[in-house]
Amino acid sequence: MATSIPSMPAKPLELVCPAGNLPSLKTAVDHGADAVYIGFRDDTNARHFPGLNFDAKTAAQGIQYAHARHRRVFVALNTFPQPSGWERWQRAVDQAADLGVDAVIAADISVLDYARRQHPDLPLHLSVQGSATNYEAIRFYHEQFGIRRVVLPRVLSLPQVRHALEHSPVPIEVFGFGGLCIMVEGRCLLSSYVTGESPNMCGVCSPAKAVRWEETANGLETRLGGLLIDRYAPGEPAGYPTLCKGRFTVADQTYYAIEEPTSLNTLELLPELHHMGIAAIKIEGRQRSPAYVTQVTEVWRAAIDACRRNPSAYTPKPEWLRELGKVSEGQQTTLGAYHRTWQ
């Protein structure tokens, strides 16, 4: 059908899926991702986990696989190099350019500047780690580095997203599903405060090597850097001790003082995001399994297609929500900051 609805944005909403390895990249492409984002096997990206990510060979294979099917591959180089590691980030930018990736997703000014000068034809996206929460900041990155897209931090309400978009010189990508950072990305040091390693410096948050699980007389305890993050009663489902998602005590209350263990899910906001002209929806989870990538890509592909066909009749199907619920942290989902009452 070639009809188009005049009020709809000219460009279709793109689905950007995570891949921590080649099988995930392939399954994302096979199940309908428009683009896949990956990282190299070191601290140049914000998912620097053991056994995860791509070397030059697997990256080349993945890019070939995606390009043969007319899909795109982005490489995240979104941590902040310290002087001692600077050459590693330079090499990573060069490598991404040599591989012919479709964009580099970066956050640090020195990385953006290097890419811009050395590889002027390499498209740059501003990572969520770049903390651009307002259009003046987006304009800064656009004017200085010619970024072609910005990924917004998961802290803005829908009206704030719309406002940024109306004044933004570049298309906007937002997170649609997956792990939820409650803090402004690129500006959260909680992990290094407790473990010495943070997303900015090391590409990790609450790193596995600092985690301890202990069966005690009080129940199962999870610790990070020695600090008690949570304690579970028998039968209570236990979660990974991400620092901001533990139960803590403030004055007389013990509760999820910062955030519940929950995932972001914006399926029900899709018509609004589509209508306001968001360029792309990003799925979090490069650290997750190929099965997760398959599941989430399949549901979001179906949802985006349904929304495009008939936005006014769109509602998230119960089976989509059920499938996404199964792969969500704590089996719970939230609209996060998009929904003002969550704030």
Add this chain to the structure above:
Amino acid sequence: MTVHHPKLALGPVLYYWPKDKVLDFYERMSAMPVEMIYLGETVCSKRHALNTNDWLDLAERLSCAGKEVVLSTMALLEAESELLTLRRLCENGRFTVEANDLGAVRLLADRKIPFVLGTGINVYNGHTLRFLAGLGAKRWVMPVELSRETLASIQAERPDGVETEVFAYGRLPLAYSARCFTARYHNLPKDDCQYRCLDDPEGLTLSTREGQAFLTINGIQTQSAQTCNLVGELAALRELQVDVLRISPQPSGLETVIEAFAASLRGDRDPVEAAQQINATLPYGACNGYWLGQPGLMQVDVND
């Protein structure tokens, strides 16, 4: 060789205090041996006890009292109203501005106004510093998670005319969120927070269920519960040619801290002894881990 002599700066008040308390605080601070004072609301735009005009008046008064005043701007800018305030501060025409978001850097660079890069701007290496110096940055505050060793590398390639400031005393600013954790504690929606952060002049302490305090809730900001204290590191700070030491305001006992830093800088007091004396008074202890390349909450005693 002359001994490098860093100046003392008072950072912006990060908490929400009533207007009288703020004015009284700065009245006292104007008599203290700090050369610079950063002023303004950097955490939450709903905190309105002082409006922009009040801050500018205060800046004028402190300037007349001989202080070098810098106007600090918000770290998390979302709403148009926040950008309006930001533009007014950037265009004040009189005082230097501390940018805590690259949106502020854009406005200041556009107008060719020299500025300070606050802790909210991620300068993790010399290339980034040089780039921002090219846009008009005249001073940078080192991100608090960086170590002495990283600072040494950045200092080695620091562009001419750019000063370096280190967060030397106070609860460390660690994170910003859309969510207000103070309102959440009080079971209130953020849009109807009833300004409950006024109840807690130094925030709310967050502890593990074993009673180990490690964070401070301050509205949308999360700080350390431990107080960073680098007075004992004065020799290293001097050696690294750090130009400014920032002391972050706390509601009580700040005079003693400032005196200890000033006396140590003058050579009238042993900095290590001064550090120990201050640390003994801190409710949740001191921390210097970040400076030494360790987890931030660690305290490594200088004598060890």
